[in-house]
Amino acid sequence: MVECPCGTKIENPSKYSLLFLKKELFEIDILCPNETCYLRELGYIRFHMSGEEAMFREASFYPPFVTWNATQMGKDAAQRVLKEHLRDIVTKRISWREIVQTMKPGSSGAEVQEISTRFATTKVDAVGDLRSVGNLRSNTVLWYGVDGRRRH
Numbered sequence: 142m143v144e145c146p147c148g149t150k151i152e153n154p155s156k157y158s159l160l161f162l163k164k165e166l167f168e169i170d171i172l173c174p175n176e177t178c179y180l181r182e183l184g185y186i187r188f189h190m191s192g193e194e195a196m197f198r199e200a201s202f203y204p205p206f207v208t209w210n211a212t213q214m215g216k217d218a219a220q221r222v223l224k225e226h227l228r229d230i231v232t233k234r235i236s237w238r239e240i241v242q243t244m245k246p247g248s249s250g251a252e253v254q255e256i257s258t259r260f261a262t263t264k265v266d267a268v269g270d271l272r273s274v275g276n277l278r279s280n281t282v283l284w285y286g287v288d289g290r291r292r293h
């Protein structure tokens with residue numbers, strides 16, 4: 142079972158809170174469901190716009206979260222489970238349609254937009270082939286999109 146270092150259990154990928162706050166950075170935050178969590182940000186999803194389509198770029202969990210789970214269930218299991226979570230968030234939990242709407246110029250899109258997870262109408266073709274890259278050294282878990290590039 143995946144767990145946040147704050148002690149909150151994350152039974153499945155639908156438990157994360159997703160926040161689309163960094164519109165100008167094309168970044169969606171993956172948050173701990175516990176609102177008083179001291180870490181709060183557990184990871185991120187990045188994308189870019191190609192015309193009117195949102196193209197998935199990469200998704201990652203941050204080292205503190207990955208390390209914590211690696212100590213709980215072992216490195217290999219943590220990598221595997223967390224990758225599944227990233228994939229599920231990207232392909233099922235995010236309404237890319239809503240993201241595209243929000244990205245449109247002149248969209249009334251509030252600065253802070255809670256991403257609805259009610260609509261599992263993800264545009265899977267915008268995700269492309271996901272390639273997984275587990276970086277054990279830096280204790281991050283990454284998913285790359287088709288044209289994903291490592292950026293640091």
Ligand SMILES: [Zn+2]
Binds near residue numbers: 145146147180
């Ligand atoms: Zn937490």
